[in-house]
Amino acid sequence: MAFVNGQKHYDLGNDLFRAMLDSRMNYSCGYWKNASCLCQAQENKLDLICRKLYLKPGMRVLDIGCGWGAFGKFAAEKYGVKVVGITVSKEQMKLGQQLCGGLNVEFRMMDYRNTTGQYDRVVSVGMLEHVGYKNYGSFFETCCRCLTGDGLFLLHTIGSNHSVRSINGWTNKYIFPNAMLPSLSQLSVATEGLFIAEDLHNFGTYYDDTLMAWYHNFKNNWHQIEKDYPSLFFRMWEYYLLSSAGGFRARKMQLWQIVLSKSGVAGGYEPVR
Numbered sequence: 001m002a003f004v005n006g007q008k009h010y011d012l013g014n015d016l017f018r019a020m021l022d023s024r025m026n027y028s029c030g031y032w033k034n035a036s037c038l039c040q041a042q043e044n045k046l047d048l049i050c051r052k053l054y055l056k057p058g059m060r061v062l063d064i065g066c067g068w069g070a071f072g073k074f075a076a077e078k079y080g081v082k083v084v085g086i087t088v089s090k091e092q093m094k095l096g097q098q099l100c101g102g103l104n105v106e107f108r109m110m111d112y113r114n115t116t117g118q119y120d121r122v123v124s125v126g127m128l129e130h131v132g133y134k135n136y137g138s139f140f141e142t143c144c145r146c147l148t149g150d151g152l153f154l155l156h157t158i159g160s161n162h163s164v165r166s167i168n169g170w171t172n173k174y175i176f177p178n179a180m181l182p183s184l185s186q187l188s189v190a191t192e193g194l195f196i197a198e199d200l201h202n203f204g205t206y207y208d209d210t211l212m213a214w215y216h217n218f219k220n221n222w223h224q225i226e227k228d229y230p231s232l233f234f235r236m237w238e239y240y241l242l243s244s245a246g247g248f249r250a251r252k253m254q255l256w257q258i259v260l261s262k263s264g265v266a267g268g269y270e271p272v273r
Contacts (some may be wrong), residue, residue: 008177010089013228019221020214025068028126028156029207029255038213046074049123052259052272053152055079059120062146064112065127069096072105086112113142122147125156129179133165136190144194144262152261157182159254175240195260198269204254211245
């Protein structure tokens, strides 16, 4: 099922996402504090994650749901770490390997549940939304198993104000098959006995800015890619981006970054903003 989800959305074509996203190919919420453009907001987000994880040169980092390798590339370049990225999209992996060429970043096309090895840090950005409530437990068990005893895990996910077991029918059919948004109570149950929550940061209001930037990029660059898609695709994608922006603007959806440890950070975790 994970591979089906990847093929339905993330394999729609790299040219589509290149036309819409920032130069680093981040397909998740940017951090717009002190940023005036999408590229800066996305670099801010990547650096924020690295600082929250207290990365040091030589660390091994597992990136579950790595996309085109935006985090891995940034972390390897700026912080000198070794990154293994997991994806279920062949198109993402193909382009990601090109973008990360020459860096200590490895891509693996596989289901996250089959991941092995031990890592100093684990990160997952915009992937939990595709896991499904039945699999939250196995997702966090995998992350716990792959993390060293004194390691840190950062989860970046869209969240719901209410516990749900599905997403709206239109989005499920046309945009993100089998997706759903976790609630804090669902995350609490799934992490109980595995992790200690060290920090929770909500910057969901920045997703409005991010989605509007994506929309303007998509609209302005549509002429470059329209030959590859039916005319209905433009209206469908436009509705997806604008309705999502409206949901965050109305605070119906949230964006959480949660830092987790297995047994607590010695002396306490110092939150980073």
